[in-house]
Amino acid sequence: MRTEQPTTIHLTDYRQPDYLIDETHLTFELFEDHALVHSRLAMRANAAGEGGALPPLVLHGQDLVLQSVALDEQALTADAWQVDDSSLTLQPQAREFELAITTRIEPQNNTALEGLYKSGGMFCTQCEAEGFRKITYYLDRPDVMSRFTTTVMAERGSYPVLLSNGNLIASGEHEGGRHWATWEDPFPKPAYLFALVAGDLYRIDDSFTTMSGREVELRIYVEPENREQCGHAMDSLKRSMRWDEEVYGREYDLDIFMIVAVNDFNMGAMENKGLNIFNSSCVLAHPDTATDMAFQRVEAVVAHEYFHNWSGNRVTCRDWFQLSLKEGFTVFRDAEFSADMNSRTVKRIEDVTFLRANQFAEDAGPMAHPVRPDSYMEISNFYTLTIYEKGAEVVRMLHTLLGAEGFRKGTDLYFERHDGQAVTCDDFIAALEDANEADFTQFKRWYSQAGTPVLQVDGRYDAASSTFQLLCRQSCPATPGQTEKLPFVIPLRLALLDGEGREMPLQLAGETQARGTETVLAVTEAEQLFVFENVREEPLPSLLRGFSAPVKLVYPYSRDDRVFLAMHDPDGFNRWEAAQSLAVDVLQGLIGIHQAGRPLLLDQRLLEVHRAVLKDDSLDPAMVAEILRLPSEAYLVELAEEADVEAIHHVRDWVRRELATALAETMWSRFRQLGDGAGAYRADAESMARRSLRNTLLGYLMLTESSEALSVCVQQFVEAGNMTDRQAALVALVNSPHEQQKHAALEEFAQRWNAYPLVMDQWFSIQAASPLPGGLERVQGLMKHPAFTLRNPNKVRALIGAFANQNLANFHRADGAGYRFVADQIIELNRLNPQIASRMLTPLTRWRKFDEPRQLLMKAELARILASDDLSPDVYEVVSKSLA
Ligand code: TRP
Ligand code: ZN
Numbered sequence: 001m002r003t004e005q006p007t008t009i010h011l012t013d014y015r016q017p018d019y020l021i022d023e024t025h026l027t028f029e030l031f032e033d034h035a036l037v038h039s040r041l042a043m044r045a046n047a048a049g050e051g052g053a054l055p056p057l058v059l060h061g062q063d064l065v066l067q068s069v070a071l072d073e074q075a076l077t078a079d080a081w082q083v084d085d086s087s088l089t090l091q092p093q094a095r096e097f098e099l100a101i102t103t104r105i106e107p108q109n110n111t112a113l114e115g116l117y118k119s120g121g122m123f124c125t126q127c128e129a130e131g132f133r134k135i136t137y138y139l140d141r142p143d144v145m146s147r148f149t150t151t152v153m154a155e156r157g158s159y160p161v162l163l164s165n166g167n168l169i170a171s172g173e174h175e176g177g178r179h180w181a182t183w184e185d186p187f188p189k190p191a192y193l194f195a196l197v198a199g200d201l202y203r204i205d206d207s208f209t210t211m212s213g214r215e216v217e218l219r220i221y222v223e224p225e226n227r228e229q230c231g232h233a234m235d236s237l238k239r240s241m242r243w244d245e246e247v248y249g250r251e252y253d254l255d256i257f258m259i260v261a262v263n264d265f266n267m268g269a270m271e272n273k274g275l276n277i278f279n280s281s282c283v284l285a286h287p288d289t290a291t292d293m294a295f296q297r298v299e300a301v302v303a304h305e306y307f308h309n310w311s312g313n314r315v316t317c318r319d320w321f322q323l324s325l326k327e328g329f330t331v332f333r334d335a336e337f338s339a340d341m342n343s344r345t346v347k348r349i350e351d352v353t354f355l356r357a358n359q360f361a362e363d364a365g366p367m368a369h370p371v372r373p374d375s376y377m378e379i380s381n382f383y384t385l386t387i388y389e390k391g392a393e394v395v396r397m398l399h400t401l402l403g404a405e406g407f408r409k410g411t412d413l414y415f416e417r418h419d420g421q422a423v424t425c426d427d428f429i430a431a432l433e434d435a436n437e438a439d440f441t442q443f444k445r446w447y448s449q450a451g452t453p454v455l456q457v458d459g460r461y462d463a464a465s466s467t468f469q470l471l472c473r474q475s476c477p478a479t480p481g482q483t484e485k486l487p488f489v490i491p492l493r494l495a496l497l498d499g500e501g502r503e504m505p506l507q508l509a510g511e512t513q514a515r516g517t518e519t520v521l522a523v524t525e526a527e528q529l530f531v532f533e534n535v536r537e538e539p540l541p542s543l544l545r546g547f548s549a550p551v552k553l554v555y556p557y558s559r560d561d562r563v564f565l566a567m568h569d570p571d572g573f574n575r576w577e578a579a580q581s582l583a584v585d586v587l588q589g590l591i592g593i594h595q596a597g598r599p600l601l602l603d604q605r606l607l608e609v610h611r612a613v614l615k616d617d618s619l620d621p622a623m624v625a626e627i628l629r630l631p632s633e634a635y636l637v638e639l640a641e642e643a644d645v646e647a648i649h650h651v652r653d654w655v656r657r658e659l660a661t662a663l664a665e666t667m668w669s670r671f672r673q674l675g676d677g678a679g680a681y682r683a684d685a686e687s688m689a690r691r692s693l694r695n696t697l698l699g700y701l702m703l704t705e706s707s708e709a710l711s712v713c714v715q716q717f718v719e720a721g722n723m724t725d726r727q728a729a730l731v732a733l734v735n736s737p738h739e740q741q742k743h744a745a746l747e748e749f750a751q752r753w754n755a756y757p758l759v760m761d762q763w764f765s766i767q768a769a770s771p772l773p774g775g776l777e778r779v780q781g782l783m784k785h786p787a788f789t790l791r792n793p794n795k796v797r798a799l800i801g802a803f804a805n806q807n808l809a810n811f812h813r814a815d816g817a818g819y820r821f822v823a824d825q826i827i828e829l830n831r832l833n834p835q836i837a838s839r840m841l842t843p844l845t846r847w848r849k850f851d852e853p854r855q856l857l858m859k860a861e862l863a864r865i866l867a868s869d870d871l872s873p874d875v876y877e878v879v880s881k882s883l884a
Pocket of ligand 2: 308327330
């Protein structure tokens with residue numbers, strides 16, 4: 001852990017590196033109580049700094065024991081270099097030289113899971129963003145790209161598999177039961193893409209023939225007991241490879257592509273060149289143990305990491321301020337892939353729901369930052385929803401503005417122009433502009449201005465002139481360090497619906513003919529008027545279709561308008577959106593009534609929309625499930641000026657019960673019609689949609705507290721042929737008042753699956769998220785469960801993360817005990833794993849959203865964390881910014 005106060009790094013301070021590293025030769029000697037890392041670097045002064053004396057060479061390094069340094073094969077004495085907490089400095093004597101360094105590290109004690117560490121019995125690495133400096137002294141920055149050759153040496157019995165990036169070029173035996181393997185990666189890469197794995201792993205083999213006819217070996221490495229759970233990841237990989245060829249013309253480049261699954265991992269997965277390392281939760285999927293959601297996550301993450309081979313590896317980032325260059329683009333790519341593989345509309349609904357509940361909250365909070373941040377203290381804190389999800393929305397808008405063909409011309413030029421380079425978001429935009437003769441000067445404000453814009457639209461119909469005027473106003477709230485915002489370019493996809501819900505022809509004033517029945521307007525001014533002509537009757541506009549921009553849309557729809565759109569909008573996404581916004585409106589109204597102490601009465605229109613949707617066989621069942629699922633508590637908190645935790649929880653729960661009671665008959669008949677869930681499990685979109693609706697209905701039916709629902713639920717729990725159905729039944733039981741059945745089910749589940757860590761994560765999560773009273777005590781009890789450990793990030797997320805993020809009622813207990821508990825865990829995690837500690841802080845940083853007593857309690861816990869010893873830069877940055 002660094003001891004000095006972390007400093008702030010600014011984008012405007014970017015300078016080219018003084019030195020470059022043409023070749024990197026690494027040798028790892030792995031032992032149980034330490035590892036030796038020998039590096040030999042072929043270096044040269046960067047031509048950009050030519051002339052004058054050679055500058056000192058400052059290498060990054062952290063938590064290393066330096067054992068030796070040699071310049072051009074001359075060992076240096078300790079007076080020839082300076083070492084501190086974070087660097088090694090020495091003075092080169094020539095423009096080109098070879099630097100050899102040996103460091104000693106202790107992977108077995110590395111609980112931060114950054115650099116070289118042990119997970120279970122295996123050695124593995126995580127170098128993004130700045131983990132390589134915990135392996136050896138190096139120029140650990142993405143604009144220094146080098147060709148790597150890596151030799152791994154270890155004991156053969158425990159570590160029969162030795163892997164690194166690229167191709168295996170040699171291997172052999174050593175005395176004393178040790179062996180070695182040498183890997184060579186022909187593609188220059190920054191250190192953050194370096195990877196090494198050594199362990200006792202089972203290998204699943206497959207192959208892929210690329211579009212030019214080259215054969216690529218595909219391998220997934222897992223612990224032997226997981227060998228049956230890799231089929232879905234392998235299929236997803238092959239589909240991703242084909243899709244990137246078809247949609248982007250991008251072919252894989254090495255002869256081998258490897259994925260390794262590890263249990264202890266800070267994030268989802270990592271795109272190391274030719275050797276992706278995955279959190280096992282994003283690889284393993286078997287119908288008996290993984291839910292449909294897990295299957296979809298595996299597919300998406302495999303695709304995401306694979307797509308990075310072009311958007312991230314072949315073309316990488318110049319500096320970490322450009323992180324969204326690879327992440328936003330790659331999330332957009334994986335979202336489009338998932339949309340093509342499954343239901344496009346449902347995928348979009350899921351992503352928009354997630355963005356609005358979470359990224360909007362981030363954008364309105366103390367850590368708000370632009371898609372391309374101006375400054376940071378700890379880069380690990382900037383792997384955010386803004387960089388990833390909002391970044392993807394920005395790329396999506398570019399795709400919308402250019403059209404699929406224009407966008408493809410732009411990405412072709414981008415990859416061609418910058419292959420092998422480390423570039424910026426501006427370079428990406430320039431390629432799209434140059435390929436399309438477009439001008440994105442104003443559009444680029446999406447990269448520099450933080451905050452969620454509000455787009456206020458008003459419509460006025462004039463029957464006499466048959467015109468419809470659309471007045472658009474945009475504004476953007478202040479965010480930390482940014483008070484004045486300039487107008488964005490907001491692509492507004494829309495249609496105008498007639499009284500039957502049909503789309504009418506769209507002809508803008510000044511145009512000689514209609515442009516079709518759906519169009520994209522570019523809103524570029526703070527205030528802007530669009531006039532449609534030849535509009536034969538008063539229309540109802542269907543706005544921001546497909547969520548064409550990450551903004552908050554305000555339009556003065558009446559509840560009847562929303563009902564109409566929910567029933568008739570030909571656009572599936574906007575049908576859902578109308579039902580959703582109707583539900584938001586109803587819930588917000590009831591929250592006010594509840595606060596005023598008046599009795600609750602449900603607007604029958606919400607009920608009728610749900611009834612109609614339930615009876616509509618032409619709708620995708622997954623869509624029906626999405627509509628029935630009311631806006632989340634988290635989203636209602638986000639929308640509130642001051643969130644009333646008790647009222648939000650009470651009212652949402654009450655509405656769910658009202659719907660269940662009133663629609664019980666319709667729900668039962670649809671539930672039965674969807675089949676009993678038996679029959680062979682299939683992971684296709686259609687089967688998943690069926691299970692999704694059926695289990696949503698089971699959740700509702702259990703709210704009626706009928707004995708029939710209980711027995712159907714218990715039966716489903718016992719007899720389910722897959723984890724999706726079993727888990728849905730468990731969730732319903734855990735959230736029910738049926739103590740005996742609940743405990744029996746939890747007990748049975750834990751007994752049966754205790755050897756499956758990922759299933760136990762679900763078991764922890766379901767209980768941690770249960771809103772029933774006494775939640776904190778239950779979570780505290782579970783912390784002592786033998787399957788729980790603070791050292792495994794998945795366990796921390798499953799128990800503490802689920803409690804703090806998905807259990808509004810219990811986390812926000814009025815006495816502050818929920819906050820105190822989470823703060824205690826953060827203080828403990830700060831010592832073990834600063835990245836995870838920092839992530840667990842998010843719910844506490846949202847204190848401004850709540851009532852004053854809660855604000856005080858939350859701030860007190862943040863202050864207590866800030867005052868604790870040995871604060872990591874990760875935790876320090878988030879806590880200090882959220883208290884500022
Ligand atoms: N580049 C990874 C991705 O696919 C992100 C990542 C994986 C990461 N592991 C990490 C970032 C650890 C920071 C720390 O999105
Ligand atoms: Zn990524």
